[in-house]
Amino acid sequence: MTAPAPGIPVILLPKWRTALARLRREGSGAPLKLLLLGLAGAGFWSAVFAVVVRVLRYMKGQAEIGGYLPAKMLGVLLLTCGAILLFSSLITALSTFFLAKDLDLLQAAPTDWLTFYLAKLMETALHASWMVALLALPILAAYGVVFDGGPGFALVAVAAFVPYVALPAVVGSALTLVLVNVFPARRARDLLGLVAVGAVGVLVVVLRVLRPERLARPEGYRNLVEFLGALRSPDNPWLPSEWAAQMVMNWLRQVADPLPIALLWTTAGAFVVLGAELHRRLYRAGFTKAQEGSDQAAGGRWWPALAGRLLAPLPAAKREFIVKDVLVFFRDATQWSQLILLAVLLLVYLLNIRALPLYTGERVSFFLVTLVVFLNQGLAGFVLSAIAARFVFPAVSLEGRQMWLLRSSPLDLRALVWSKYWTGTLPLLVLGLLITGATNVLLQASPFMMAISVGTITLYTLASSALALCFGALFPQFDTENAAQIPTSFGGLVFMLASVALLGAVIALEARPVLAFVQASQQGEPLALDPALAGALALAAALCLATTLVALRAGLARVSRMEF
Amino acid sequence: MIRLTKLTKRYGTFTAVDGLDLVVPPGELFGFLGPNGAGKTTTLRMIAGILQPTSGTIEIGGDDLATRPREAKLRMGFIPDRPFVYDKLTGAEFLRFVAALFGQEGAAIERRIDELLGLFDLAPWKHELTESYSHGMRQKLIIASALVHRPEVIVVDEPMVGLDPKSARLLKDLFREFCDRGGTVLMSTHTLEVAEAMCDRIGIILGGRLVGLGTMPELRAQHDAGDASLEELFLRLTGGAPDRELGAVLEG
Numbered sequence: 001m002t003a004p005a006p007g008i009p010v011i012l013l014p015k016w017r018t019a020l021a022r023l024r025r026e027g028s029g030a031p032l033k034l035l036l037l038g039l040a041g042a043g044f045w046s047a048v049f050a051v052v053v054r055v056l057r058y059m060k061g062q063a064e065i066g067g068y069l070p071a072k073m074l075g076v077l078l079l080t081c082g083a084i085l086l087f088s089s090l091i092t093a094l095s096t097f098f099l100a101k102d103l104d105l106l107q108a109a110p111t112d113w114l115t116f117y118l119a120k121l122m123e124t125a126l127h128a129s130w131m132v133a134l135l136a137l138p139i140l141a142a143y144g145v146v147f148d149g150g151p152g153f154a155l156v157a158v159a160a161f162v163p164y165v166a167l168p169a170v171v172g173s174a175l176t177l178v179l180v181n182v183f184p185a186r187r188a189r190d191l192l193g194l195v196a197v198g199a200v201g202v203l204v205v206v207l208r209v210l211r212p213e214r215l216a217r218p219e220g221y222r223n224l225v226e227f228l229g230a231l232r233s234p235d236n237p238w239l240p241s242e243w244a245a246q247m248v249m250n251w252l253r254q255v256a257d258p259l260p261i262a263l264l265w266t267t268a269g270a271f272v273v274l275g276a277e278l279h280r281r282l283y284r285a286g287f288t289k290a291q292e293g294s295d296q297a298a299g300g301r302w303w304p305a306l307a308g309r310l311l312a313p314l315p316a317a318k319r320e321f322i323v324k325d326v327l328v329f330f331r332d333a334t335q336w337s338q339l340i341l342l343a344v345l346l347l348v349y350l351l352n353i354r355a356l357p358l359y360t361g362e363r364v365s366f367f368l369v370t371l372v373v374f375l376n377q378g379l380a381g382f383v384l385s386a387i388a389a390r391f392v393f394p395a396v397s398l399e400g401r402q403m404w405l406l407r408s409s410p411l412d413l414r415a416l417v418w419s420k421y422w423t424g425t426l427p428l429l430v431l432g433l434l435i436t437g438a439t440n441v442l443l444q445a446s447p448f449m450m451a452i453s454v455g456t457i458t459l460y461t462l463a464s465s466a467l468a469l470c471f472g473a474l475f476p477q478f479d480t481e482n483a484a485q486i487p488t489s490f491g492g493l494v495f496m497l498a499s500v501a502l503l504g505a506v507i508a509l510e511a512r513p514v515l516a517f518v519q520a521s522q523q524g525e526p527l528a529l530d531p532a533l534a535g536a537l538a539l540a541a542a543l544c545l546a547t548t549l550v551a552l553r554a555g556l557a558r559v560s561r562m563e564f
Numbered sequence: 565m566i567r568l569t570k571l572t573k574r575y576g577t578f579t580a581v582d583g584l585d586l587v588v589p590p591g592e593l594f595g596f597l598g599p600n601g602a603g604k605t606t607t608l609r610m611i612a613g614i615l616q617p618t619s620g621t622i623e624i625g626g627d628d629l630a631t632r633p634r635e636a637k638l639r640m641g642f643i644p645d646r647p648f649v650y651d652k653l654t655g656a657e658f659l660r661f662v663a664a665l666f667g668q669e670g671a672a673i674e675r676r677i678d679e680l681l682g683l684f685d686l687a688p689w690k691h692e693l694t695e696s697y698s699h700g701m702r703q704k705l706i707i708a709s710a711l712v713h714r715p716e717v718i719v720v721d722e723p724m725v726g727l728d729p730k731s732a733r734l735l736k737d738l739f740r741e742f743c744d745r746g747g748t749v750l751m752s753t754h755t756l757e758v759a760e761a762m763c764d765r766i767g768i769i770l771g772g773r774l775v776g777l778g779t780m781p782e783l784r785a786q787h788d789a790g791d792a793s794l795e796e797l798f799l800r801l802t803g804g805a806p807d808r809e810l811g812a813v814l815e816g
Contacts, residue, residue: 301691304657320664324653331652331693401648405709408612408642409665410634563615 006111011119014102040497045138052142060146070143071249077139078241081132082168088128089172091484096124097173097283098180098290101479107287117279121272125169131488136161140248147252156251159261163268164244170268170275177278180286240264303327317411321419328398335483338390346435349383353439370518373445377453378507380435384428384457385464385499392424392468393495394486396559400478403562417469417556425465432457448517448527452510452537459544460506464499466551471495473558502547509540565590566611566717566750571620573606573772580606582772583620588750588765590716593743595763596752597794599802603772604752605645608721611750612642625716638666641710643720645752647702651695655686655705658694659712666713673712680708684731699726707735717748724755736762760794768801775801 059069097103097120106116140161144153236242246260304323311319329335353376399406399416406416436457440450475491486492513533520527529537571584581603588594598604609615611622613629613636622629627636649658659677663669681687684704694702703726710718718739724732739749740762753759759766766783768776776783780794789797 301654304660316664316667316669320661320669324650324657324661327657328650328652402650404609404612404614404642404644404648405662406665407614408637408640409662410637410667411665412634561616 006109006115008115008119008122011106011111011116012123015123037494040494040501044497048135049138049142052139053146056142056146070147071245074143074248075236075242075245078164078245079236079239081136082164082239082241085129085132085165085168086172088132088488089124089168090176092124092128093169093173093176094180095480095485096120096127097176098287103287113280113283114276117276117283118272121166121169121173121275124173125165127485127488128169128172129165131493133161133165134493143248143252149252153251157248160244160247160264163264164240166268167240167271170271174275174278177282177286180290181282240267243267303330315415318415318419321415322423325419325423332483335391338484342387345383346431349379349435350438350442353442366521367518369443370446370449370514370521373440373443373449373453374507374510374514376439376443377436377456378503380432380439380453380457381460381464381503381506382500383435384432384461385468385496385503387431388424388428388464388468388499389487389492389496390484392420392428392465393472393492394477394483395420395424395469396473396555397477397480397486398483400476403478413559414556417552417559421465421469421552424469425462428465429458429461432461446517446521449514452514456506456510456540459541459548460503463502463544463547463551466548466555467499467502468495470551470555470558471498473555473562476562502543505543506540509536509543513537565623565625565748566594566719567621567623568607568611569621569623571607571610571622572618573603573610573615574618579772581610581617584769584772584774586767586774586777588748590746590748591743592764593739593749593751593762595759595766596750596769597754597756597759597766597798598752598769602769602802604769605721606772607769608642608719608750608752609644611719612640612644613637614642638713639716641713641715641718643707643710643718643723645721645725647699647706647726649694649697649702649705652693654691654693655681655697656690658705659709662709663712668713676712676714680711684708684734700728700731703727704731715747717750718742720749720751722753723751724753724758732758756794756798766794768798770802 055073056070059073062069140157143149144157149156240263243260243264246257247264249255250257250260303326307323307326308319311322314322406413433454436453437450440453445453471491471494472486475489475494477486477489477491480486513529513536516533517527566586566588568584568586571581571586572579573581584603584607596604596607606615610617611624611629613633617630622636624636625639627639629636650661653661656677659680660669660673663673663676678687678690681690684707686701686704686708689697689701694705697705703723707720707723710720720739723735723739727735736758739751743749743764751759751763760780765779766776767774768783776786776797778786783794783797784790784792787797787800789800792800
């Protein structure tokens with residue numbers, strides 16, 4: 001019997017149709033919600049666009065170095081995004097190539113191996129890069145506007161972006177393929193532990209390669225010529241991110257240099273061919289090994305007894321819920337392995353604060369120190385939101401398949417939401433207070449600023465965690481094969497937007513009292529908290545508390561209405 | 565006792581369950597049959613409290629599920645058709661968790677867990693993560709979880725799927741014994757021989773409505789079916805695949 005083998009569109013069609021159906025369902029359910037989301041997205045894009053335009057115009061206006069800084073900035077941005085793309089591709093490739101529910105069907109069908117590889121590679125690239133693409137759009141648009149890129153710039157940007165995205169997808173898929181083959185005894189998902197460690201390595205390497213602080217401190221160079229030389233020369237001439245940046249900047253500067261285009265496209269083509277060959281040789285064995293069960297013993301069996309004593313005052317259902325959540329978290333490599341990454345990120349964060357040139361050389365003003373402390377709480381808040389997105393946002397989604405049990409039991413759903421909220425919030429709160437406390441000590445913050453930061457971070461953590469739980473319930477991902485993918489969904493993005501908006505509002509409300517404190521300190525007077533200033537602080541606190549309560553109620557209402 | 569009154573479930577314009585009235589008294593093993601998409605699972609999931617009815621009421625042991633959900637659910641054990649459990653818990657941990665959801669803990673529950681794991685031949689895997697269990701083992705674990713708090717009513721959707729013959733026999737004996745001691749079982753199944761042999765009464769649902777209800781002799785009498793088997797009765801009430809369709813499918 002001869003019949004044509006299914007092509008790439010046939011393999012991708014179900015995913016495409018599923019995405020469309022989900023969009024239609026979201027659209028028909030609540031047009032107002034979609035409108036609000038659209039407005040929030042447009043607002044975010046506009047803000048990024050406006051900031052980048054302003055920065056680029058400022059850079060362009062600088063004599064001598066003005067021509068090189070934008071290129072440098074684009075190179076640094078693309079390199080950072082490249083590292084994110086690579087990590088994201090590693091996680092996504094594990095799902096698309098080894099865990100997806102359609103794999104049994106596709107493996108049993110007469111699918112050509114190359115068609116299968118290319119289809120899954122496209123799926124991986126799309127899943128891994130859509131968020132970076134959304135962020136890149138206003139940034140590249142700003143470059144096009146500031147440098148008069150013309151209508152052709154959009155085509156050049158797309159031509160640079162496609163191979164730039166394809167390369168991490170090929171490398172991520174190939175690395176996952178090798179890992180799955182090398183570690184046959186473990187379940188495929190446990191590999192993410194290794195992936196996380198690998199990602200940490202990539203991150204550290206990227207930070208080492210970047211060393212962006214050098215450009216901010218020209219005095220570190222022996223003379224101006226050396227500084228200009230550092231600006232002009234590409235940092236990483238062998239990395240695709242540099243070629244993509246050069247390709248874009250050559251068009252904007254009207255420089256005719258085909259080398260970056262040739263390097264980018266030929267490398268991408270060659271990598272796809274090599275990736276396909278690796279897939280042909282290793283995939284069947286790897287797929288088979290990935291299906292093998294885990295023979296690891298159940299660890300942490302001492303924990304329920306300990307938790308039983310620690311949480312003795314709680315009712316049995318709440319206590320066992322917490323015990324269950326902690327056990328499941330620490331037995332799942334896709335979950336706990338992210339803690340390694342988190343620890344390294346925090347270390348880098350603290351080191352960066354320590355490296356600020358506030359107390360080296362010439363003494364900087366009290367105003368600048370206070371400003372850094374104040375802005376640092378914004379940065380810490382953003383980090384906490386990102387962590388909430390990773391660990392609190394998926395909480396409801398991860399219960400999805402077991403919801404039959406929770407709904408058919410006499411469990412009060414408030415206990416479910418309560419357990420999920422506090423299991424996620426308490427570690428986050430400890431972390432938030434540690435970051436804020438440690439950085440404030442490093443920055444030698446005043447007692448007033450310490451009190452403001454600690455208060456803000458405490459209340460903001462409560463609110464951000466509640467928002468994560470609420471948006472996780474509003475945009476659940478019950479069918480996901482991989483917990484690490486849940487925060488990268490549309491709902492995860494909406495949560496981050498909402499959380500950052502709240503953070504912005506809190507910082508804006510606190511700005512005046514902090515300014516008044518600086519002015520009073522500079523005049524050697526104690527801060528007089530008049531009703532306007534006290535009101536601003538009270539409003540910031542009330543905003544966080546109201547957000548917490550409303551978000552938890554909305555989350556509970558959504559969980560109560562869920563049907564399975 | 566289970567009492568359904570004018571129970572209805574609509575999804576948009578589609579009516580999955582249409583004004584169902586049914587009483588299953590204590591001591592009865594009731595078979596709930598119907599073709600795919602007839603509304604069986606929707607009905608069972610409403611009784612279990614997983615789906616909200618569009619209208620109508622559900623009472624479990626006299627407690628209304630809408631107004632006294634906790635009391636109603638405490639009386640009930642639910643066994644779903646798909647055995648989703650927490651992969652990263654052991655069998656014993658899962659049963660302990662379910663018992664806690666029903667407010668039970670302590671030494672008595674530990675003994676109960678051992679007893680149930682032993683009954684279903686799961687004792688050797690007591691401390692193994694459920695991710696390493698087979699489909700049948702997971703199904704047995706879920707059946708054990710429905711019994712861990714000693715319910716009065718068991719609602720079960722396709723209990724025999726994935727079970728080996730020994731376990732299937734054990735389950736039949738268990739349900740019969742449970743009803744003989746005054747318990748109530750509402751069981752949905754496609755295995756008509758099992759339903760005919762086990763159930764005290766049978767309800768056949770089609771398009772969300774009951775089209776047949778009674779004991780086997782009552783059903784035969786209602787439909788002038790002589791001594792027809794349950795399979796013949798079922799096909800007569802719900803319609804079978806015409807021969808010409810089968811022929812067309814099998815044609816080269």
